[in-house]
Amino acid sequence: MFRKILVTAAMLAAFGHAYASVDVNTANEDALRGVKGIGPAKAKAILEERAAHGPFKDPADLGKRVKGMGGHTVERLQAEGLAVGPAGAAAGPQVAASSQNKGAAVAANTPKGGATVAVKK
Template structure:
C-alpha cells in the first residue's frame, strides 16, 4: 500500500514539473538551462539577443533571432516547457498564481515589466 502511494506521488511530481513553463522573455540563465536541449552556450545566446534587441514576440521571432534555433528546434523546446510570447506570458502568470498558493514568492524586478518567480526549496 505504501509503495503504491509513493509511486503515485512520484508520478504526480514528475507531471507537475514537466508542465512548469519557463518564459524565454523573463528567465535567467539557470532557468533556461533547466530546459532539456538548452545548454550554456544556447542560454547565453538567448540572453544576449534578448538584452540587445528586447523580448521575443513569438516562437518564430525566437527562431529568427537566435542562431541555430530553427522552427523544429523551437517546437521541441516548447514541448519541453519553453514558453514564448503572449502564450508564454499567460503560462507565466498561471505559474506565478499557483506558486503563491504553494508558499513561493513573486517579485517584480524594477527594470522589467514581467514578474519573476522565485521558488524556495
C-alpha cells in the same frame, strides 16, 4: 481506492509539468540551461539577443532572432518546457477564469439553502 490514488498521482504530475516551464523572456542563464537541449552557448545567445532587441513575441520570433534555432529546434525546446511569448503569460488568467466558471457552475447546481448532496457511485 487504487483508481483514486492513480488519478491523484496523474493530476499532481500534470500540475508539476505545468509549473516546470521556463519563460524565455524572463529566465536567467541557469534557468535556460535547465531546459534539456539548451547549453551554455545557446543560453548566452538567447540572453544577448533579448537584451539587445527586447522580448521575443512568439516561437517564430525566437527562431528568427537566435542563430541556430530553427522551427524544429524551437518546437523541441517547447516540448521540453520552454515557454515563448504571450501564450505563457496568458496561461495564468485562463486558469483563473476557468476556476471561476467551475465555481459558478457548482453554485448554480446547489439546491436552495446551500446544502450539497453527495452521490456515491
